[in-house]
Amino acid sequence: MATIRDVAKRAGVSVATVSRVLNETGYVHADTKAAVKKAIEELNYKPNYVARSLYQKSSRLIGLILPDITNPFFPELARAVEDVAHQYGYTVVLCNSDGDLEKEKHYLDVLTQNHADGLIVTTNRQNNLNYINLNIPVVALDRPLHESIPEVCADHYGGGKMATEYLIRRGCNFIAHVRGPGQLSPADERCRGFVNAAEKAGVPFYIVESQFDITISEQKVSELLDTYPRIDGIFAGNDLIAVAAVKVALKRGISIPEELQVIGFDGIPLSACFYPSITTIVQPIYEMGQCATKLLIQLITNQGVTAKKHCLPVKLVERETTKRMG
Amino acid sequence: MATIRDVAKRAGVSVATVSRVLNETGYVHADTKAAVKKAIEELNYKPNYVARSLYQKSSRLIGLILPDITNPFFPELARAVEDVAHQYGYTVVLCNSDGDLEKEKHYLDVLTQNHADGLIVTTNRQNNLNYINLNIPVVALDRPLHESIPEVCADHYGGGKMATEYLIRRGCNFIAHVRGPGQLSPADERCRGFVNAAEKAGVPFYIVESQFDITISEQKVSELLDTYPRIDGIFAGNDLIAVAAVKVALKRGISIPEELQVIGFDGIPLSACFYPSITTIVQPIYEMGQCATKLLIQLITNQGVTAKKHCLPVKLVERETTKRMG
Structure with missing residues (x-):
């Protein structure tokens, strides 16, 4: 394998000059730079990243901290982070x-x-001291971390409102929100959107707290339908809760969407491939991962970053668990 | 942050001695070792991994190369790899x-x-020259790489046979196998198990090639049922194909499992949460990831590794797309 010395020899310059070209530091004449670059290409020279990392305190590694890759929301997010990172030479x-x-x-x-050159973090713990005083850039993804840390998320409040207004427009008279866990910011925001829209329309509503888990939510939805059999619309806190609601209804012989309409949140692949396919508020999951990674790379490379908070719009995708408008 | 010099000073020894203790190389008297360890603890000293990595050519990083984390088979595998790696101090x-x-x-x-200290690789390309002459340990996961590279996979042939025999025992008279892509070893093995079991039982059968993709497979299953409406059992090449088969059947008003029985392969979470839930051959996905990572760490740390090929058993999980035995 070619070394930096081989490159210097071939280009007829010093090792220090090659190093300046590689690190883009200090002045190097354009002709010299071209000669070094040509030598690098001809020798197929690859800088020793570990040695460079020791010197520059940069490894071109980005850490992605998330709760659990087996939660179906995260693979697409991780994929987007890796795609952008790869594009910019990070791992x-x-x-x-x-x-x-x-x-x-x-x-x-x-x-x-x-x-590591920077971190992308999805954590449930806000104001977490672990992150606030790090001396590398951090971007919060999906959930806020601290007011000093830039953040990329989706419009949970707007999505909750949109889902609820949609159920009401499609004729629901008594709606329920089976929400995600308390203290989790996206779940709180979606719930706030639900309450706001239901109150504004003067439609009676009921809220039950669940987890982002199918089995637990099947239990919660069963109890809900036992207590309030008149419910004709459910805004589920996420798509897993929506799947639970649809399963419970079908098992009871309640027809969907005729007797009960269900709308989810997230737009994970399961929502589209379930039968019946689930109407849901789709978050731009891939775009969120892209945006966070680009933002982080801007921070790492000291480019000016303007907005502290990037709130991406959501959209409603109509499928088979809600009524079509004539 | 404390440096190795601070540790040496506090313990009253040379930097070289501290280094010997850290790297577990050379002779150090037990009392001296204890003093160094005490100093490390008191100063909360953390070795500079990057510097150590340059010296030892070890970074405690493990590379996990897989086709696509958004394919629902891989998150659980990745999770297992990370859990074991974390347990042994690798990232x-x-x-x-x-x-x-x-x-x-x-x-x-x-x-x-x-x-990187080692690699775990899931690739579709066998005998891939990229991996054969690497000077770090490699373990092939899910799919074979080369006869010289240790491998962890599931018993695809046995699973294919098991699924087919099960359909036949449950009264299927004309069975189809909607298989995964040709040239992909697990798909080939499952198909071989199917053919073997069907031929042995003297049951007429038909094979159609698809991809591990719901939309493409819906098309393939539609064509299949148009041509052979008498088919009463489908062994799907994986759970995504099984989901496609069930959706197509239900949309046509074919009742499952009464008129058509379907069995999948893999045991991804979708198979359990789909409605009806899907009978499938479950691969021990998490255990495969664990086994591959332990094997890799044994190779990295030069512990004797005996078996070259680890073939883990699969099991049949009965759900709602096949008939219950009286």
């Missing part, structure tokens, strides 16, 4: 935290010790 | 190759330049 270290602060702390240690 | 770099040789090559360059 992604995947860290499943399970929302456990100790595990997050451990990964932060590993990442900083390996001179 | 996982995630690489989506899209089965593209150029992309795989690029990631191999990045990983070797960062002194």
Whole structure:
């Protein structure tokens, strides 16, 4: 394998000059730069990243901390982060935290010790001290981290409102929101949107708290329909809850969408391939991952970053669990 | 942050001695070792991994190359790899190759330049030269790579046989196998198991090739049922194909499992949460990831590794798309 010395020799310059070209530091004459670049190409020279990382405190590694890659929301997000990172010559270290602060702390240690250049973090814990005083750039994804940390998320409040107004426009007279866990910002925002739209329309409503989990939500929806059999519209806190609602209804012989309309949130692949396919508020998951990664790379390379908070719009995708308008 | 010099000073020894303790090389008296360890603890000293990686050519990074994390088979596999890696103090770099040789090559360059300690690879390309002459350990996961490279996979042939025998025992008289892409070893093995079981039982059968994709498979299943409406059992090449088969049947008013029985392969979460839930051959996905990672760490740490090929057993999980035995 060619070394930096081979490159210097071939280009007829010093090792320090090659280093200046590689690191884009200091002045190098255009002709000299061209000669060095030609020598690098001819020798197929690849800089030793570990040595460079020691010197520059940069490894071209980006840490991606998320709760659990097996949660169907995250693979697409991770994929987008990796695609953009790859495009800009960065590599992604995947860290499943399970929302456990100790595990997050451990990964932060590993990442900083390996001179990671930046972090993209999805965590349930706001104002988490682990992240606030790091000396590398951090971008919060999907959930806010701290007011000092830039953030990319979707419009959960607007989506909740949109879903609820849609159910009401399609004739629902008594609607329920089976919401995600309390204290989780996206779940709170969606719920706020629901309440706002229902109150504004003067439609009676009921809220039950569940988890983003099919089995637990089947239980919650069963109890809900036992208590309030008149419910004719459910805004599910996410697509997994929507799947649970549809399954419970079908098992009871309640026809969907004729007797009960259901709308989800997220737009994970399951919502489209379920039968009946589920009407849902689609988050731009891939675009969110892209946006966060581009933002992080701008921060790493000291480009001016303007907006602190990037709130991406959601859209309603009509499928088979709600009524079509004549 | 404490440096190795601070540790040496506090313990009253030389930097070289601290280094010997850290790297577990050379002789250090037990008392001295204890003093160094005490100093490390008191100063909360953390070795500079990047510097150590340059010296030891070890970064405690493991590369995980897989086709696409958004394919629902892979998140659980990635999760298992990361869980075991984390347990042994390694960190996982995630690489989506899209089965593209150029992309795989690029990631191999990045990983070797960062002194990754080993690789776990899921690739469709057997005998891929990229991997054969690497000077770090490699383990093939899910799909064979080369006879010289240790491999962890599931018993696809046995599973294919098991699924087919099950359909026949449950009264199917004309069975079809909607298989995965040709030249993909797991798809070939499952198909071989199907043919073997069908021929042995003397049951007429038909094979159609599809992709591991719901939309494409819906088309293939539609064509199949148009041509052979008498088919009463489908062994789907994986769970996505099974979902497609069930959707097509239900849309045509064919009752499942009464008129058509369907069995899948893989055991991805979708198979359990679909309605009706799908009978399938479950691969031990998490265990496969665990096994591959433990094997890789044994190779990295030069522990004796015996078996070259680890073929994990599959099991049949009965759900709602096949008939219950009286």
